[in-house]
Every structure is written in structure tokens, then in C-alpha cells.
Amino acid sequence: xxxxxxxxxxxxxxxxxxxxxxxxxxxxxxxxxxxxxxxxxxxxxxxxxxxxxxxxxxxxxxxxxxxxxxxxxxxxxxxxxxxxxxxxxxxxxxxxxxxxxxxxxxxxxxxxxxxxxxxxxxxxxxxxxxxxxxxxxxxxxxxxxxxxxxxxxxxxxxxxxxxxxxxxxxxxxxxxxxxxxxxxxxxxxxxxxxxxxxxxxxxxxxxxxxxxxxxxxxxxxxxxxxxxxxxxxxxxxxxxxxxxxxxxxxxxxxxxxxxxxxxxxxxxxxxxxxxxxxxxxxxxxxxxxxxxxxxxxxxxxxxxxxxxxxxxxxxxxxxxxxxxxxxxxxxxxxxxxxxxxxxxxxxxxxxxxxxxxxxxxxxxxxxxxxxxxxxxxxxxxxxxxxxxxxxxxxxxxxxxxxxxxx
Amino acid sequence: xxxxxxxxxxxxxxxxxxxxxxxxxxxxxxxxxxxxxxxxxxxxxxxxxxxxxxxxxxxxxxxxxxxxxxxxxxxxxxxxxxxxxxxxxxxxxxxxxxxxxxxxxxxxxxxxxxxxxxxxxxxxxxxxxxxxxxxxxxxxxxxxxxxxxxxxxxxxxxxxxxxxxxxxxxxxxxxxxxxxxxxxxxxxxxxxxxxxxxxxxxxxxxxxxxxxxxxxxxxxxxxxxxxxxxxxxxxxxxxxxxxxxxxxxxxxxxxxxxxxxxxxxxxxxxxxxxxxxxxxxxxxxxxxxxxxxxxxxxxxxxxxxxxxxxxxxxxxxxxxxxxxxxxxxxxxxxxxxxxxxxxxxxxxxxxxxxxxxxxxxxxxxxxxxxxxxxxxxxxxxxxxxxxxxxxxxxxxxxxxxxxxxx
Numbered sequence: 180x181x182x183x184x185x186x187x188x189x190x191x192x193x194x195x196x197x198x199x200x201x202x203x204x205x206x207x208x209x210x211x212x213x214x215x216x217x218x219x220x221x222x223x224x225x226x227x228x229x230x231x232x233x234x235x236x237x238x239x240x241x242x243x244x245x246x247x248x249x250x251x252x253x254x255x256x257x258x259x260x261x262x263x264x265x266x267x268x269x270x271x272x273x274x275x276x277x278x279x280x281x282x283x284x285x286x287x288x289x290x291x292x293x294x295x296x297x298x299x300x301x302x303x304x305x306x307x308x309x310x311x312x313x314x315x316x317x318x319x320x321x322x323x324x325x326x327x328x329x330x331x332x333x334x335x336x337x338x339x340x341x342x343x344x345x346x347x348x349x350x351x352x353x354x355x356x357x358x359x360x361x362x363x364x365x366x367x368x369x370x371x372x373x374x375x376x377x378x379x380x381x382x383x384x385x386x387x388x389x390x391x392x393x394x395x396x397x398x399x400x401x402x403x404x405x406x407x408x409x410x411x412x413x414x415x416x417x418x419x420x421x422x423x424x425x426x427x428x429x430x431x432x433x434x435x436x437x438x439x440x441x442x443x444x445x446x447x448x449x450x451x452x453x454x455x456x457x458x459x460x461x462x463x464x465x466x467x468x469x470x471x472x473x474x475x476x477x478x479x480x481x482x483x484x485x486x487x488x489x490x491x492x493x494x495x496x497x498x499x500x501x502x503x504x505x506x507x508x509x510x511x512x513x514x515x516x517x518x519x520x521x522x523x524x525x526x527x528x529x530x531x532x533x534x535x536x537x538x539x540x541x542x543x544x545x546x547x548x549x550x551x552x553x554x555x556x557x558x559x560x561x562x563x564x565x566x567x568x569x570x571x572x573x574x575x576x577x578x579x580x581x582x583x584x585x
Numbered sequence: 586x587x588x589x590x591x592x593x594x595x596x597x598x599x600x601x602x603x604x605x606x607x608x609x610x611x612x613x614x615x616x617x618x619x620x621x622x623x624x625x626x627x628x629x630x631x632x633x634x635x636x637x638x639x640x641x642x643x644x645x646x647x648x649x650x651x652x653x654x655x656x657x658x659x660x661x662x663x664x665x666x667x668x669x670x671x672x673x674x675x676x677x678x679x680x681x682x683x684x685x686x687x688x689x690x691x692x693x694x695x696x697x698x699x700x701x702x703x704x705x706x707x708x709x710x711x712x713x714x715x716x717x718x719x720x721x722x723x724x725x726x727x728x729x730x731x732x733x734x735x736x737x738x739x740x741x742x743x744x745x746x747x748x749x750x751x752x753x754x755x756x757x758x759x760x761x762x763x764x765x766x767x768x769x770x771x772x773x774x775x776x777x778x779x780x781x782x783x784x785x786x787x788x789x790x791x792x793x794x795x796x797x798x799x800x801x802x803x804x805x806x807x808x809x810x811x812x813x814x815x816x817x818x819x820x821x822x823x824x825x826x827x828x829x830x831x832x833x834x835x836x837x838x839x840x841x842x843x844x845x846x847x848x849x850x851x852x853x854x855x856x857x858x859x860x861x862x863x864x865x866x867x868x869x870x871x872x873x874x875x876x877x878x879x880x881x882x883x884x885x886x887x888x889x890x891x892x893x894x895x896x897x898x899x900x901x902x903x904x905x906x907x908x909x910x911x912x913x914x915x916x917x918x919x920x921x922x923x924x925x926x927x928x929x930x931x932x933x934x935x936x937x938x939x940x941x942x943x944x945x946x947x948x949x950x951x952x953x954x955x956x957x958x959x960x961x962x963x964x965x966x967x968x969x970x971x972x973x974x975x976x977x978x979x980x981x982x983x984x985x986x987x988x989x990x991x
Contacts, residue, residue: 208950211639215951238966242989243588244974245981246595249990262990263591272991412991526948529988531981532966553966554953563968 183425185583186571192427195577196511198463198473199569201257202499203250203439204481206238206521206534206553207492218480218492218524219535220552226503227516227537231551235543237561238533238553239569241520247529253519254442256566258474259426260419267445268354268414274344275441277336281416286352286384288413291360292317292341292405299367299407304360305341306405317405318343321395328390345410347387353380354414359388361409368392368409380415388413421447422472426574431466433459434476443474456498460505467509475506484522492524513540513576515569516551533563540576589831591989592977598833601983602917604869604879605663605975608905609656609845610887610928612644612940612959613898624886624898624930625941626958632909633922633943637957641949643967644939644959645975647926653935656682659925660848662972664880665832666825673851674760674820680750681847683742687822692758692790694819697766698723698747701813705773710766711747712811723811724749727801734796751816753793759786760820765794767815774798774815786821794819827853828878832980837872839865840882849880862904866911873915881912890928898930919946919982921975922957939969946982 207217214221241248242262251272252262270287281287292314294303309317318337325333331349338344356371371388373381388410399406422430432443433451440450451466453459459475466473477499483491517536520529535556548555557563561572574580613623620627647654648668657678658668676693687693698720700709715723724743731739737755744750762777777794779787794816805812828836838849839857846856857872859865865881872879883905889897923942926935941962954961963969967978980986 208948209953210951215638215953217950238968243591243977244970245977245986246591246989247981247986249988252990263588267990269991523948523950530948531978531986532950533968553950557952557966557968558964563970 186574186580187425189580189583190427190574191579191581193577193579195513195579196467196471196473197428197513197573197577198475198511198515199257199573200475200477200514200516201254202477202480202496202516202518204484204520204522204529205518206523206530206532207484208521208523208525208532209553210525212525213489217553218489219496220550220554222493222496222500224496224500224551226500226507227551228549230514230539231537231548231555233545234537234539234551235561236535236537236546236548236551236556236559238556238563239517239536239566240533240563241566245531247531248520249529250438250519251442253529253566254439257517257519257569258422258446259567259570260446261567265417265419267417269412270344270414271416272438273338273412274336274346275445276438277338277344278437278441279334279336279344279346280444281346281441282348283416283418284348284352286347286354286413286415288345288388288410290343290345290411291409292343293407293409294404295407301361301364301366301368301407301409303404304364304409308340309405311337311339313405314338314341314343317399317402320398324398325391325394328387328394331387333391341405345391347384351380352384352387352415353378354384356381356385356388356413358413359392359410368407371410371413384413416445419446423447426472426570427579428472429470430472430474431470432474432476433462434474435459436476436478439476439478448474456502457505460502463506464509473511480518481522484524485527487524487527489524513538513573515573517569536561536569538572538576542576542578592980592986593831595986595989596833596980597985597987599983599985601919601985602873602877603834603919603979603983604881604917604921605979606881606883606920606922607660607663608883608886608902608922608924610890610926610935611924612927612929612936612938613890614927614929614931614938615959616931618931619895623959624895625902626956626960628899628902628906630902630906630957632906632913633957634955636920636922636945637943637954637961639951640943640945640957641967642941642943642952642954642957642962642965644962644969645923645942645972646939646969647972651937653937654926655935656844656925657848659935659972660845663923663925663975664828664852665973665976666852667973671823671825673823675818676750676820677822678844679744679748679818680742680752681851682844683744683750684843684847685740685742685750685752686850687752687847688754689822689824690754690758692753692760692819692821694751694794694816696749696751696817697815698749698811699813699815700810707767707770707772707774707813707815709810710770710815714746715811717743717745719811720744720747720749723805723808726804730804731797731800734793734800737793739797747811751797753790757786758790758793758821759784760790762787762791762794762819764819765798765816774813777816777819790819822851825852829853832878832976833985834878835876836878836880837876838880838882839868840880841865842882842884845882845884854880862908863911866908869912870915879917886924887928890930891933893930893933895930919944919979921979923975942967942975944978944982948982948984
């Protein structure tokens with residue numbers, strides 16, 4: 180029997196409030212250099228400590244053993260969608276990250292400005308990493324002249340340095356396509372092809388990319404060094420069952436960064452704007468009655484991890500902990516605090532190490548742990564499990580599941 | 586999405602060195618009789634202890650909960666091949682154990698010398714457990730007269746006591762077949778049949794077995810008590826994807842016993858000869874640059890476990906630990922020390938208890954454990970997981986996987 184179907188069948192609507200707080204990249208590893216402590220272990224976290232005493236802990240495998248996820252699969256897993264089943268194209272993720280609001284059926288591509296020689300050979304795949312302002316100027320030039328291709332709307336959004344995204348919004352478009360990128364210098368830009376030659380939407384999309392190149396290259400012809408561009412990860416927004424329907428919960432997203440708002444939006448969460456963790460918590464308090472599920476995203480743990488900044492990550496955790504009392508003024512029925520993956524300072528990037536998770540509810544039981552840490556989580560009652568099940572444990576703790584069988 | 590396909594897709598070639606050290610049957614259970622200590626806990630292991638401090642630990646389920654594996658499934662799991670998907674026939678395992686080098690397509694059978702009465706009824710399935718020397722003499726007699734059956738080569742290799750193996754090497758042969766063994770005394774030797782009647786290779790093979798009996802029984806007719814024989818586990822060497830291609834690692838095997846060399850050879854590892862653990866470690870040092878992955882097998886923990894010899898197993902572990910500094914002269918990027926299964930002294934045989942595993946690398950994190958033991962491994966950050974994933978965790982620690990998704 181399909182497990183998601185079983186969960187759906189057993190789901191009861193309740194009045195419970197569920198909150199998922201994601202400290203991005205929270206998990207870390209203990210190394211000799213840091214006295215065998217992780218940032219979470221080194222941080223002073225009086226409010227988390229107090230919660231820990233009456234919580235269950237465990238560790239979560241974001242995708243599969245040894246796999247380091249990007250933010251897309253990391254968050255889809257937390258939202259209860261198997262990241263292997265629901266894959267989001269890189270173009271889509273990039274577009275979401277730049278704040279482009281995608282609609283169902285949109286096809287998005289990551290693009291780089293590049294340098295071509297007179298014969299159309301790519302001589303620099305990043306156009307010398309032009310400044311962001313130049314990128315914005317060039318994107319504005321393209322956007323002014325290419326608004327539509329046939330009946331398809333074209334949306335062009337500048338990113339950092341040489342990066343931008345192009346979104347195609349029209350009827351019957353599909354991805355994925357092969358890349359318009361030779362992946363190394365010294366070769367021309369290859370034509371794109373459908374990944375599945377029999378797919379009509381992909382064929383239409385491949386023709387549109389050719390049209391886009393035909394329209395855009397002349398506009399850039401006299402630019403130096405960015406007289407060309409490459410396109411990759413051309414794919415449509417995948418069909419993802421709506422969160423509200425899947426879990427019988429009205430969901431809201433309280434995130435600061437566009438990428439996470441975008442991911443939440445992919446599953447149909449309502450965006451609530453706020454700029455700081457304090458504001459996010461305040462907005463949660465105000466919106467408490469209007470939603471059943473709140474996804475609250477905190478970015479700064481991941482940022483420090485990516486920089487290899489142990490003290491920074493520790494302070495980001497302490498800063499979060501200090502703000503927590505605002506949130507706790509209205510304790511939800513079920514609270515989960517975790518990461519979307521680990522971002523160990525020693526690795527300076529996302530990793531495969533299972534992230535720690537804390538679950539607090541009236542029915543979670545106490546693991547008799549005095550703190551929320553990776554080492555404590557190793558021996559918690561939740562064990563080590565796949566991220567995609569955390570939402571089911573939250574629902575269970577919210578008494579949202581009927582008994583299975585008599 | 587198929588997980589192995591995903592791992593392949595994400596695999597990056599690196600210059601990392603990975604080493605898997607298998608202390609056969611390492612895992613054990615703590616009992617009152619032994620003061621609630623396992624051999625690993627009772628042993629003095631200063632060098633393992635030192636490693637433990639900067640390692641991650643966990644326990645591995647060789648096949649599935651409650652399943653006690655033979656050496657075949659035990660090792661295939663460690664090599665990253667699902668033992669339920671990749672099943673190796675007992676004839677093949679037995680042949681490998683006796684040092685027969687199998688080629689793709691070979692069909693192997695386990696055989697027993699047996700006693701038949703004048704009507705061809707089996708009166709002793711083991712021919713009174715004839716001495717090994719008698720078995721060798723009889724096998725030599727058979728081998729001298731039966732070298733070929735049609736275009737098929739026949740290889741006969743004596744084992745211990747009444748046991749031997751027969752390997753058929755020819756074109757278009759396949760297993761598995763039913764056994765030529767009534768499984769009890771008082772019945773004649775049944776004719777073999779294809780397991781799948783529609784399979785031409787199995788049909789050809791069944792006919793060959795009948796031919797083999799017709800040729801071999803007259804040769805033995807005057808022998809006492811071994812005037813007959815039974816054949817079981819008649820199967821071909823399964824197709825197993827090559828290790829090197831699957832993991833992008835050039836693999837070498839440093840094992841003393843034929844069985845383990847044979848299993849390593851099944852997945853395409855290169856054999857390096859050595860007779861003691863010290864020699865194995867020395868050869869590792871010398872071959873360090875020539876391979877990326879070393880499988881080092883140590884048998885004596887299992888042997889003592891099978892004998893129920895607690896002190897012997899403890900000493901085997903201490904002996905291994907004392908040799909470890911030779912190995913550590915060149916620490917690889919990723920080191921795993923574990924068993925292929927547990928062989929508890931109290932059970933005197935292979936068991937289902939998850940074996941402890943220690944993983945050491947620059948990125949494994951410390952579990953803050955001072956020793957490598959079953960009890961410590963229970964609370965390690967690796968958790969309890971299926972053996973087949975250990976190779977993936979090794980690859981992750983070697984930074985061999987690209988990030989999944991953006």
C-alpha cells in the first residue's frame with residue numbers, strides 16, 4: 180500500500196497548530212580543532228535547553244545516506260515530499276532564489292553571460308565575471324526587447340555577477356531539455372534538445388530556446404565581454420501536490436530569503452513578510468489564528484557554516500535562542516526545530532551528516548536530555564530517520580491520525 | 586528514482602584513498618557469563634581507542650532484521666551490493682572458498698560423497714564423513730577421467746571430509762537447478778530440473794548434470810563407503826556490476842582465505858597476496874599508490890566466535906590492534922573498521938545482531954566515544970543502518986559526491 184495514501188486516509192482535521200522552525204544548515208560535526216564541540220554544543224542556548232527537557236530528539240537523513248542536498252531537496256523533504264520523487268529543476272530553484280514568482284507550467288532556465296569570439300566559440304563561460312550592475316543593465320536591455328516569443332511570455336531576471344534566469348510562461352511548455360552550454364571553453368553553444376524526443380512540450384520548448392537565442396544574441400552583439408550567454412537546467416516547475424490538501428493544514432511561510440519563500444510557494448504555502456527572526460516570531464503571534472502550519476526559516480546558521488565560521492554559527496544559534504521567548508508566548512501544539520541539512524564549518528558547504536531534530540508537544544515524551552545537540556540527538560527516541568517523515572510525526576503529535584486497523 | 590543511479594550520477598572522481606577493514610564476525614553480544622562484556626569490550630585495544638576519539642560509529646544490519654548472513658551476502662553488502670538483489674549460489678561460494686577461480690558464465694555445484702545401496706538408494710548422505718585425504722583421492726580419480734562433457738569443461742575440486750565442488754565451464758550454461766539430493770536417507774538421488782522450465786541454459790545444464798552422473802557413478806562403483814554423490818546449489822555466477830565502474834574506485838583485496846579473495850574477485854577486485862595481518866598491512870603500504878580502495882580481511886575473530894572461544898576472540902582482536910600501527914603509517918582518507926556480520930561466542934555461529942562499525946575521516950565528526958565497542962556504537966552518529974550503505978558513506982567522506990539539487 181502506498182504510504183502517503185495511508186496517511187491521507189487516516190488524517191483527521193483538528194484544531195492543532197504545528198510549527199516547523201528551520202535553522203538552515205544547523206547540523207555540524209565535532210572536530211579536534213573546536214575541542215570536539217559542534218556550534219550547537221558550544222552555543223549558550225538557555226531557551227532551547229528548557230525545551231529539550233520535555234522534547235524528543237533524533238537525527239534526520241535529508242535524502243539518502245551520504246547524499247548532500249541542495250536547499251530544494253532539503254526543504255521538500257521537510258515538507259514531507261520525497262526529494263527523489265519530487266525533483267525541482269535548477270532553473271526553477273534559481274528563479275525562486277531571485278524572487279521570481281513561478282506559476283504552474285512555467286519553464287525556467289539558469290543563464291550565464293559569456294564571451295564569444297567572431298566564430299561563435301565560447302572563450303569565457305562567465306564573461307570575466309562581470310559586475311552585478313552590468314548584469315542588471317544587460318538583463319534590462321534584453322527584457323525591454325524580448326517580452327514575448329509567439330504566445331509565450333518571457334521573464335528575465337538578473338542575479339549576481341554573470342548570472343541570470345529566464346522564465347518562459349506559455350501553454351504546453353515542458354522540460355527538461357539538454358543544456359545550451361558546451362561546459363568548457365573552445366566550443367560553440369550547442370543547440371538544446373528535448374530529454375525525451377517524444378515529448379511535444381519539450382519539443383516546443385526547444386524551439387522556443389532557439390528563438391530566444393536568435394532574438395537575444397543580436398542585442399548583445401556589441402557588448403564586451405558579455406556578447407553571449409549560456410542556458411542550463413531548463414525545466415518546468417514540477418507538479419507537486421498542494422500542502423494544504425495533502426496534510427489538511429493551512430500553511431504559512433515566514434522566510435526572509437526569496438529561495439525559501441519560493442520553495443514554500445511551490446507547495447502552496449502562503450507567504451507572510453518579515454525581515455528579522457524577531458519580526459518573523461511577532462508575525463507568527465499575530466497570524467496564529469489564521470493558519471494551522473507555520474514554516475519559519477532562519478538563514479544565518481547556514482551562512483556561517485558555508486563560510487567555515489564556527490564562532491559565527493555559534494552566535495547565530497545564540498541570537499536565535501535569544502529571540503525564541505517571543506515565539507514561545509504562544510506555544511503551538513507541535514513544535515519542531517531542526518535544519519534542512521548540515522552545513523559543517525569544517526566542510527564549508529552542505530553535507531550528508533544527518534541533522535539534529537527536536538520535537539516538542541504534549542505527547543512527544545521526554546528523552547531526558549538537558550540540551551538540544553547533535554550528540555544528544557544520537558540517542559533520542561526519534562532515532563535516525565528520513566526527513567520526509569518529520570511532517571508525519573508532527574501530525575501524529577497533533578493527534579491528526581486515526582488508528583490504523585482495529 | 587533508482588538510488589544507485591543517483592549515486593552514480595553524483596559521483597566525482599577524486600584522489601582519495603578508501604580502506605575497508607573487515608574483522609570477520611566481529612560483532613558479539615554481552616552475556617552474564619562474560620561479565621556483560623563483549624570480546625571487543627574486554628579486549629585491550631589502545632590503537633582502536635585512539636582512532637575512536639575522532640571517528641563516527643554505528644551498527645550495520647547485514648541483510649534485514651533477524652537475518653544471519655553467510656560470508657557471501659555479508660561481504661556483498663559491505664561492497665555496496667544489496668544481498669537480496671545480488672544472490673550468489675552456494676555452489677559458487679563453495680567453489681570460491683576452495684580457491685577455484687570462476688569465470689563469468691561458470692555453473693558451480695556443491696557436492697557430497699554419499700553411500701548408495703545396490704538399488705541406488707542413499708543410505709548415508711555423507712558417506713560416513715570420509716577423511717579429507719580419501720575425498721582428495723576420489724576427486725582426483727573423477728578429474729582424471731572426466732575433463733570434458735561435450736564442449737563443456739569440468740573442474741572438480743576436493744573440499745574437507747566428504748565435500749567437493751564441481752564447476753562446469755562452457756557456452757550457454759545457466760542455473761539454478763533443483764538439487765540432486767533427496768535431503769534424507771532411504772530415497773534415490775533425484776534427477777535435477779531447471780528452476781525455470783522455459784530457460785534453455787538451465788535445460789542444457791540439467792542434461793549436463795545427468796551426463797555427469799552417468800560418467801561419474803561407474804568410476805566410484807567399487808568404492809566403499811563413497812560409491813555415490815549428491816549435488817546441491819547448482820547455479821551460475823551472477824552478473825554483478827564491477828566495483829571499479831560502480832564506484833569509480835580501483836579496488837584491491839588483501840585477504841588470506843580463498844573465500845574472501847573469491848568474493849572480492851566476483852566484483853572485480855585485484856588480489857594482492859599476503860599471509861598475515863602484518864603482511865597485509867605492509868602490502869597495503871607498498872600498493873598505496875596503485876589503488877583507491879583496499880579491502881583488508883581478517884579471519885580470526887570469526888573463527889573464535891564459531892568455536893565459542895571468548896578469550897580467543899578477544900585475543901584475535903588484541904592481535905589485530907597490535908598490528909594496526911603498521912597500517913596507520915599511511916592513513917587513508919577514509920577508513921572503515923567493521924565486521925561482515927556478528928559471530929557471537931554464545932551462539933557459535935553467524936548471527937543477525939548488527940555489527941559495530943567505525944568510520945574515520947577528516948569529515949566524519951567525532952562521536953566523543955573513547956572506545957570502539959558494540960555499546961558505544963549503539964549511540965554513534967551513524968545510527969543503525971543497512972551494510973550496503975557503508976560504501977556510500979565512505980564515498981561521501983571521500984568527498985566523492987556532488988551536491989544533489991540546487
